[in-house]
Amino acid sequence: DRIVGLIEGVILDTIAQTNAHRSDVIGVGIGAPGPLDRDKGLVIVAPNLGWRNFPLRDRIAERLNLPATLDNDANCATVGEWWQGAAQGGTDVIGMTIGTGIGGGLIIGGKLFHGASDVAGEIGHTTIDLNGRHCKCGNYGCLEAYASGPAIATRAREVLVREETASLLPSMVDGRLESITAETVYRAAHQGDAVASEIVRDTARYLGAGVANLLNTFNADVVVIAGGVTQAGDTLFVPLRAEVRRRAFRPAVDAARIVPGALPGTAGVVGAVATFRLGTGMGLN
Ligand SMILES: [Zn+2]
Missing domain, CATH: 3.30.420.40 (ATPase, nucleotide binding domain)
Structure with missing residues (x-):
């Protein structure tokens, strides 16, 4: 829960720093290290965080009261390069x-x-x-x-x-x-x-x-x-x-x-946005 709190803090700080409003935010795309269960929104094992079958997607969605999607971080990075980068x-x-x-x-x-x-x-x-x-x-x-x-x-x-x-x-x-x-x-x-x-x-x-x-x-x-x-x-x-x-x-x-890659350090974040858009039927245009 401490980690989920940190993630929530970063998201709220980012909204504040970009002079955006909460209402501008349509949802949260999450990229996490695998293995995952995407259907259930679970991180199956993350030894560094001590997580086992952790419902990351729903915890974030509940804390921020926003829809969220979960995908593997390397999948997100690939989609990021495909959407905005070298691919x-x-x-x-x-x-x-x-x-x-x-x-x-x-x-x-x-x-x-x-x-x-x-x-x-x-x-x-x-x-x-x-x-x-x-x-x-x-x-x-x-x-x-x-x-x-x-x-x-x-x-x-x-x-x-x-x-x-x-x-x-x-x-x-x-x-x-x-x-x-x-x-x-x-x-x-x-x-x-x-x-x-x-x-x-x-x-x-x-x-x-x-x-x-x-x-x-x-x-x-x-x-x-x-x-x-x-x-x-x-x-x-x-x-x-x-x-x-x-x-x-x-x-x-x-x-x-x-x-x-053409998006050093940001491919995963760009791709998490893309997987959210794809996962919620918004498309990438
Ligand atoms: Zn191996």
Whole structure:
């Protein structure tokens, strides 16, 4: 209830700061980490918040006396990029958001695809190595265990500990390797550091394999990759596109543009508005 109170506070503050009136607000679109039950408006598990089968949608709706909708945060980010960002004009869109995890969303035939039980789009937890790294979902070899922000930092630390290669990375964190983040790796790669560049190239190969699997499955016209990883720019996207070309069918590769997200930090919010409008029959125009 404390969290619901905080959310209510942010919404009321936002209304005040934008000189809007409560009557200008037609409802609340909520993007929350999965797994969810959209029909019932439940967050099934959110370990960081201590929620289990928590009726988030209805709690917010009751507190604010407004209609509310609930969808997965990565689905929202994908819809946000499709409505206002880098995936505009796409019909079949694959969205990936790379941060502490890898979230995904699928738009098929111009509609957000949820699947039979709201699991669709969990791209981060598709297997890219049968005997691979342990993932926090319990599986082994998930894409997320290789290419999420923390996974990128972990792989960099492993190389630095294992090999005595000269690298800028230790000096960038005052020798505290545990302070290395994915962002440190991108910065070092931009400065031409060999270890960091290799980590970014490997990240591009993992993501490229993941994207190739998806293109051969969905034959999308846009793949939008958002989150902190876009800071790596062409050092990531050029080898990523090359890996996709090596692995996916030619007509699938030719039909797809693979682009960085255009709404850093706001795709999820824009998309939550869009999913509210779609969920309540308002449409997006
Ligand atoms: Zn996993």
